[in-house]
Amino acid sequence: MTADPALATITAPPGSLQSARFYITFRCNSLCGYCNVWQDDKFKGYEELTPDRARRILDEMYALGVRYVDFTGGEPVLHPHIDEIVQYAKSLGMAVEITSNGIRFAKHIDAIVPYVDTMNVSLDTLKPERYQAIRGVPTLDRALDVIKRVAATGAGHLKLICVVTRENVDEVADLLRFAQDSRVVIYFSTMFEYFDEQDTVRDFNRTARKLKLIESNGKPLTRPAPPATGADDAGWTPAAIDAELLRLLYRPFTLINLHFRKYMEALDPVAPTECYANKRILTVGPDGRLVLPCYHAFDNSLAWDRSLAELVQDEEFIRVRDEEVGQRPECRGCTVFPYIGLSFSYRFDKVFLYQALSEEIAKIKSRFANPLHPRLTLPYDELHRGYADIERFIDRELPLPRPPVSPDLFYGFEVTASGIRSELVAGEMSLAELLADHVHENCWGIQRSPHTWMRLVYRDLVPLLRELAELGLVSDAAYESTVAQLYGVQLAWWQGYMGRYFRGGQAADPARPAAVLADFLERTAALLPDAPQSTRIRQILLHAGCVLGLAPEALAPLAIAEPFAEAALIAKHLLLIASDADLPRYAALLPAEAAEPLRRATQDSGPAPAAPAGPDRLGAEAARLLAHEGDLGQAAVERLAASLRTSVAEADRAGLADRLLAHELRTPQLIRRGGAVLRDRDGTGRETGGPSGRELSGRTPEESGREVTP
Numbered sequence: 086m087t088a089d090p091a092l093a094t095i096t097a098p099p100g101s102l103q104s105a106r107f108y109i110t111f112r113c114n115s116l117c118g119y120c121n122v123w124q125d126d127k128f129k130g131y132e133e134l135t136p137d138r139a140r141r142i143l144d145e146m147y148a149l150g151v152r153y154v155d156f157t158g159g160e161p162v163l164h165p166h167i168d169e170i171v172q173y174a175k176s177l178g179m180a181v182e183i184t185s186n187g188i189r190f191a192k193h194i195d196a197i198v199p200y201v202d203t204m205n206v207s208l209d210t211l212k213p214e215r216y217q218a219i220r221g222v223p224t225l226d227r228a229l230d231v232i233k234r235v236a237a238t239g240a241g242h243l244k245l246i247c248v249v250t251r252e253n254v255d256e257v258a259d260l261l262r263f264a265q266d267s268r269v270v271i272y273f274s275t276m277f278e279y280f281d282e283q284d285t286v287r288d289f290n291r292t293a294r295k296l297k298l299i300e301s302n303g304k305p306l307t308r309p310a311p312p313a314t315g316a317d318d319a320g321w322t323p324a325a326i327d328a329e330l331l332r333l334l335y336r337p338f339t340l341i342n343l344h345f346r347k348y349m350e351a352l353d354p355v356a357p358t359e360c361y362a363n364k365r366i367l368t369v370g371p372d373g374r375l376v377l378p379c380y381h382a383f384d385n386s387l388a389w390d391r392s393l394a395e396l397v398q399d400e401e402f403i404r405v406r407d408e409e410v411g412q413r414p415e416c417r418g419c420t421v422f423p424y425i426g427l428s429f430s431y432r433f434d435k436v437f438l439y440q441a442l443s444e445e446i447a448k449i450k451s452r453f454a455n456p457l458h459p460r461l462t463l464p465y466d467e468l469h470r471g472y473a474d475i476e477r478f479i480d481r482e483l484p485l486p487r488p489p490v491s492p493d494l495f496y497g498f499e500v501t502a503s504g505i506r507s508e509l510v511a512g513e514m515s516l517a518e519l520l521a522d523h524v525h526e527n528c529w530g531i532q533r534s535p536h537t538w539m540r541l542v543y544r545d546l547v548p549l550l551r552e553l554a555e556l557g558l559v560s561d562a563a564y565e566s567t568v569a570q571l572y573g574v575q576l577a578w579w580q581g582y583m584g585r586y587f588r589g590g591q592a593a594d595p596a597r598p599a600a601v602l603a604d605f606l607e608r609t610a611a612l613l614p615d616a617p618q619s620t621r622i623r624q625i626l627l628h629a630g631c632v633l634g635l636a637p638e639a640l641a642p643l644a645i646a647e648p649f650a651e652a653a654l655i656a657k658h659l660l661l662i663a664s665d666a667d668l669p670r671y672a673a674l675l676p677a678e679a680a681e682p683l684r685r686a687t688q689d690s691g692p693a694p695a696a697p698a699g700p701d702r703l704g705a706e707a708a709r710l711l712a713h714e715g716d717l718g719q720a721a722v723e724r725l726a727a728s729l730r731t732s733v734a735e736a737d738r739a740g741l742a743d744r745l746l747a748h749e750l751r752t753p754q755l756i757r758r759g760g761a762v763l764r765d766r767d768g769t770g771r772e773t774g775g776p777s778g779r780e781l782s783g784r785t786p787e788e789s790g791r792e793v794t795p
Contacts, residue, residue, distance in 0.1 A: 105367040110159040116221025131371045139170045145393040155182040168196035175200040187228035245271040251321035272340040337458040344440035354418035359428040360411035430527040433496040441536035448543040471576040482589035493727035513759035516714040521745040523726040535582040549618040558614040577601035632658045637670035644674040652679035661760030686753040
């Protein structure tokens, strides 16, 4: 195949900087044995920003595209102007996070808490002697006092961070009870590791005297001996600790990051690390310098003597970013979540699926389940069995995708004579769908992913149902019963969606998830009064029923005549999976514009008439790309998808994705052809209309995780 020569010059630029870790000070008033900030000379003696200079650097960050800033350190509140710096960041419209040990935070509560989106306080134990052994200072009472006072403000965004090791795993139940009694979320995490002998604790008394960090009665504190390791903790291997934490997945006021634990399981200790330090996450030191390659491996920097816009174009910055970040020997096996975690949103793979699952559970819990604690009763054993089924399916049945050829691609794919095959989604997709996926900033905009419907549930459906309950139009008992079902509905939805649309889906049992979803749709629809909120809830219920292919007759009470945002995506899913006989019946459930492609799908009528000029037009750039669809080879398609975001303004991305979907629906027969595999699975573990996960790459799932030359 040939391509337009002009397209051969298109290359994808590095990802945009959207976040910043602002090490506002390297000074700290804790002496944690696993932290190097108080031990290493490289972190000492830095001038700290004045308020004016801090405002200026925040302005420059914002101009670069940074919309999230995490104030960290060291201990942030040791900076003399932290209050006004945090307030200024918030005034710019940034999402703001701050992490503190709580020791000196009490006097900052009123000045900081109302201006941050997330406030983290480290809390690994409730035992004073153990706290001092871990953190080197006898200040547990101060940390607990701050936690209680912040919780009392009702701000609702306080999060406790507990790193669980064999030394404190025996306290998990007590820490959970403390969090629940305080009505504060607690994030239980296994310890992530980084390099430079983090377990080597130097003479902290010498360091404490030199920095004058903490004194007690005029004398440096001494570290008590660590608790003896006895028979009680001898069995606490990392795997056992991980299993213990997974048991808390659905418990109120807990946060368990499924994606981090899965990343840890799959980590290759000799492979480069997908790290976003100074790629998408700007790393800034106390005096405004850019810390290179990251805080943990800090041995280089660029002084803030020019604008950030100039510094990120500096040859040394680019060299370190492209050649060293994630590539150094000490980067291999690194698990520093703040830098690595963002990368999970840019790879449509198994870790992303776990991230979406985890985010959904966290949203359901924090927004709906936690406020009903302790009267909300949940079937924990049943939920854990359901999650175990999902985990087995993702780990064993889904193919292991290869890394995409470009860091600006979300997934690998293969261009064939008839279409495009991705490595997770079954069947074929068009160039329009590929471009619609990649016009978004990250994987959260991908069309064929289970998270798309659950997002509607926690953003729209349940809040609207709660609003109806507050108005007295739905009983409180009915609302609470709906919330109690949400975790089970999520599990059923994921099972049903992946079984329908993903490679390896033949291994999933479609009957049970379909029954759970059908029951949820029927029960929820029966609650709805004659009120404006009910229309939107019905749209979301109809979305689930159609996409999972529930019987159209059963969905008839949910039929919607008025246009709504997701109707086109519903129509596309129906074109992929519905039988010819059912398409007209599904069409009767949808607004006219979305129903029209379903009615034409079995007719040999060619594409619909071209869209008129005006706001609904596809757009010159997208039209130019699609005009080459039949002539583009693999490399050209990869370049187009990787470079599309740079040619589309951020404000236009969602609109362009919608127009690309509308372009697809103009030729419904092509969507039907791409979904033939989904309608013709023979139940033997193979897709009779196309390649299985192994056939796609010619390799086993284990082999496909490694880079090889095609």
